[in-house]
Amino acid sequence: MPTSPTVRPATPPTVWLARGRHLGSAAEDSVLRTLRRLKDSQDIDDFLELPEAEDAPERVVEARWRAPGEVTVRARLALALASAGGQEWTLAAEAEQPWDPAWPSPATMFWPDDPDATWDRDVATGLRFRGVNPLPEDDKDVRRVLRDAVRSPWNIHFVVHEAMTPDHRGREALARWLPPGLRHRVIEHRAAPQQLRVVNWALEDFGVQVPRGGAVVLPGTPVPPDYDAAGFSVRSVFLDGSEPEGLVAALTAFAALPRPLPEGGQAALTGLREEWHLLTLEEELARERRLVAMYAEALEAMTKSRDLYREAAERAHEALAAYRESAGAAPPRQPSEAPALSPLRQLTRTLERLKGTAKTLRPSPAGTDGGGDRPATTAPEPDGGPDAPAGITGADTPAGTAGPDDGDRPAKTRGPERG
Template identity: 70%
Template sequence: MPTSRTVRPTLPPTVWLARGRHIGPDPQDVIRRRLQHLKDAGTIDDHLEPETETEGGREPLFEARWRVSEGVTVRARLTIAADSGGGHEWVLTAEAESPWDQRWPSPATVFWPDAADTGWDHDAATGLRFRDVNHLPADDKAMRRVLRDAVRGSWAVNVVVHEAMTPDERGRLPLARLLPESLRHRVVEHRAAPHQLRAVNWALREIGVQVPRGGAVVLPGTPAPPDYTGDDFSVRSVFLDGSEPSELIDALTRFATSPRPLPDGAVDALTALREQWQLLTLEEELARERKLVTMYAEALDAMTKSRDLYREAAERAHEALAAYRESAAAVSEPPHPPAAHPTSPFQQLTRTLERLKSTAKARRPAPDTQDERGPDPSEH
């Protein structure tokens, strides 16, 4: 069974997803007429064809809003893009205000006519039809390719049903007609002939599941649900006699409503539905305008606070610059000579007396030399 290391968001219980291919002409005109017809009949509340521009030009886009049981509102968005095969691939995303009930009308029949001869109900990955019996190819390689594409690229719920014996006219009818309305355009039924059981199970080995003889198995998508096992979504016996296959319907419903990882591209489609929705009621428009006013007021308040903080920071920067200039000027001036150590009055008096003593010594007369020799002896 294929696995993926990348953790993806799971399918919300309120969301209905489908991706298909339209092989007829003028799909936009078919959708416009269908939506207007349902609005005139009061089946839907309103619809809109918003103007959208992409790098490749204008992309057809349609929105519709309606109510189901107990007044639950459903919003749906459908986009169309031309493919390389001359057809158009479409993506339909719908979300309700409460968990999706498979008994509700299918969003597909809101945008597309609910007729058997229309060309919109083809699976985008395999090219097989949603509401028909799709017999598996007799060639083993072609069979493996179909089953591989069904698992790896399809948004649909793919189920393989094995015919225990060649069915009668009632058994050859598609099982989709017996499914709840919201499942009919999401299920691709692959039918294996009685002699193909071994080849089918050989092809399913790489997927990790097996189909019981005369039974059915719901194939995992890519990435597979974390708790998926083939035994949980296989049915031992499917009676192709026109009766309701309750076990198979239960398995399909459980798989469709399980928290499966969203396939490639589904995250973008769901985000666009939630964030780019344009078909608003008057109350929704008023609420949006109030939200915008609140957002602008908060942005203006943030800008005002930022301006005040900037002004305060600028003032502090100027003060710091002025202080720096003053300190730089003080450092550049020549240093003053150090002041003489103060002298006490006692020290001054001592120094004065020493000077006077030195002066007195200098002025004292020299002693008489005669006195030094003694009396003259001739005088006696």
């Protein structure tokens, strides 16, 4: 069963995020030169280049400045090698108040605001932020570019259709009319007059269309919940050098929509908030106070735990001593009586005794004397014959054992005598 995608948290209103690619190899030098120049002119308060770790995949530079109204802004730029060449950069800035698009762009605090600079390239499409990007002539390439633009989660893309070929005033980028905070997050795509059908065919899968001679703001990925294709479509855009008010209003409204953090945005925001190093003296003092308070709480908890353990140990010793005293004063235990027999065992023993009694009371069989089981043929002769055991005579026969008339009983026959 397919799993649902992880729901990303929404971008806070105080946060400004952007990602791009620098085509050259000296991106770090360009950033540091810009920061030194702005610090010397007091346009920024301070900046800090973090030490490079051996296994760190990126270089990090921090900067702090004040927006109009004395609003402190902290920003963090991370540079990493790009797979397509050059260096990718991720810029996260956060203010003390909700972000105002009229504030200076954080990108111009790190990068030179030079038209010939090569730092303003979109990662998804490779197109420029501050320039006009004509769509390719091949239909397949048009579809590929617009598909990548719609799927771009970091920046805002819009498409303008030229109703007729403009003059030199209409060939200038429309981003110059945008508020400073949007100029480096918006990418303009230009469609030639004959490309209207191809563009709408490529955008049909995404549910948006470009009016003839107008413009449309692409929904991006993921689509904001309040996005309406008709509401972000401009019927006409005059490419005569005048301000396109309808387009500026649509782009500003789209940028204000609540949108989830793009992939990688959570890591950039976490690094800005939790790994910040550029502190003022007041911030360092406040941090040290927080650390002292935290250590004091930990020490107090350890002290309470120690006291509780000591109290429990004392009670255990008292209980053990009382037990030993009571055990010494008690009389010695008598050995317990033999365990009572079970009813079955008692019945067995009773039957054994009855069996023995029955044997003693059983009458003697015929042919034996009354003295027991000994045969009569082996009985001794009367009056103590030579074969009688010592001490046994006829007078020893108990009274009443013979019959009433002993003389009438015939004498027992003996076997023939041997010569």
